[in-house]
Amino acid sequence: MLEPLYAPLRPALADVEQYIERLTQSDFPLLEQVGKHLFNRKGKQLRPLLLLYTHRLFQPEAAIADEALRCAALIEILHTSSLVHDDVVDEADRRRGQASVRALLGNRTAVLSGDYLISNAFLRAFHHNDTSPLILSMLGIIRTMCEGELLQLQYTANPDMDESVYGRIIAGKTAALFGQCGYCGAMTAGATPKQAQLSRQVGEAAGMAFQIKDDLLDLDIATEAKEGKTAGNDLKEGKITLPTLFYLRTLDEAGRRAFFDWLQRPAQWQAGELAERLAQIRRSGAEDYCRQRMAAYAQQAQDAFARLGIPQPLFEELLKLICL
Numbered sequence: 001m002l003e004p005l006y007a008p009l010r011p012a013l014a015d016v017e018q019y020i021e022r023l024t025q026s027d028f029p030l031l032e033q034v035g036k037h038l039f040n041r042k043g044k045q046l047r048p049l050l051l052l053y054t055h056r057l058f059q060p061e062a063a064i065a066d067e068a069l070r071c072a073a074l075i076e077i078l079h080t081s082s083l084v085h086d087d088v089v090d091e092a093d094r095r096r097g098q099a100s101v102r103a104l105l106g107n108r109t110a111v112l113s114g115d116y117l118i119s120n121a122f123l124r125a126f127h128h129n130d131t132s133p134l135i136l137s138m139l140g141i142i143r144t145m146c147e148g149e150l151l152q153l154q155y156t157a158n159p160d161m162d163e164s165v166y167g168r169i170i171a172g173k174t175a176a177l178f179g180q181c182g183y184c185g186a187m188t189a190g191a192t193p194k195q196a197q198l199s200r201q202v203g204e205a206a207g208m209a210f211q212i213k214d215d216l217l218d219l220d221i222a223t224e225a226k227e228g229k230t231a232g233n234d235l236k237e238g239k240i241t242l243p244t245l246f247y248l249r250t251l252d253e254a255g256r257r258a259f260f261d262w263l264q265r266p267a268q269w270q271a272g273e274l275a276e277r278l279a280q281i282r283r284s285g286a287e288d289y290c291r292q293r294m295a296a297y298a299q300q301a302q303d304a305f306a307r308l309g310i311p312q313p314l315f316e317e318l319l320k321l322i323c324l
Helices: 003-023 029-039 046-058 066-090 101-105 107-126 133-154 163-187 193-217 223-227 242-249 253-263 273-283 286-308 313-323
Strands: none
Touching: 003 029, 003 046, 003 066, 003 107, 003 313, 029 066, 029 101, 029 107, 046 066, 046 163, 046 193, 046 313, 066 101, 066 107, 066 133, 066 163, 101 107, 107 133, 133 163, 163 193, 163 242, 193 242, 193 286, 193 313, 242 273, 242 286, 273 286, 286 313
């Protein structure tokens, strides 16, 4: 079903994979091992796809610029490295259906490996062009992602968490990188600054929808088989996501206090408690509300794309894949 979307960019995606291999090369055997473990199992490659399709909007006939391929590889490395850090923070032993780096090698090695992958990739990607304007924008995105993750930690199992804070968290930790895909794709194709910013807005809105969709997956007990993500992990880690925020609205004050008391002591949960809590969230109407919010962000992405004035059916299909 997705082949028509991937087929036009198969050669470019293969080039991106070659760049990933080059940018993750190391003189340290342990780090070579980490790189192979992380990148041998590919995800959907949504971020490289978004960057490359955005590039094609502005250069539909020309070969994809080498700088675009390098940026696509760098963004995929940055995303994957952030997942290594996430697994340490979340104490997760599985990622994409296989053992996480922390499970294989321990937390200290995982943290250092994630840091090394990012810094090594930047040095290798830009060592011939240290004046590229994309360097500063990439560094800014790393800072924004860290701010989003730190804000999420600040509000772990925190009764003060609300939808406004949730929006700031996912804007930082997820949507910013999708926005960077749009920006880099446009910039490396010679787009105007206005077009590049519009392309960033497309990616950011799509990224917001993507994260809400990912948070919904946490409610689904069939998730692990389909996506390699264990249902209920967010609650185990004290993460209060949009479905849970909606559920909390349906509780009275005593119910809210009881929920947070329960959330703050996962080591004491009895068998079946988590599954029942997930069922309560599903029954609350949270799924319908989240799908409405996803649709709203998807529409924002489509509206920003329309303002570019460059019709591209495959790009619209990619937005649907990311958002819905």
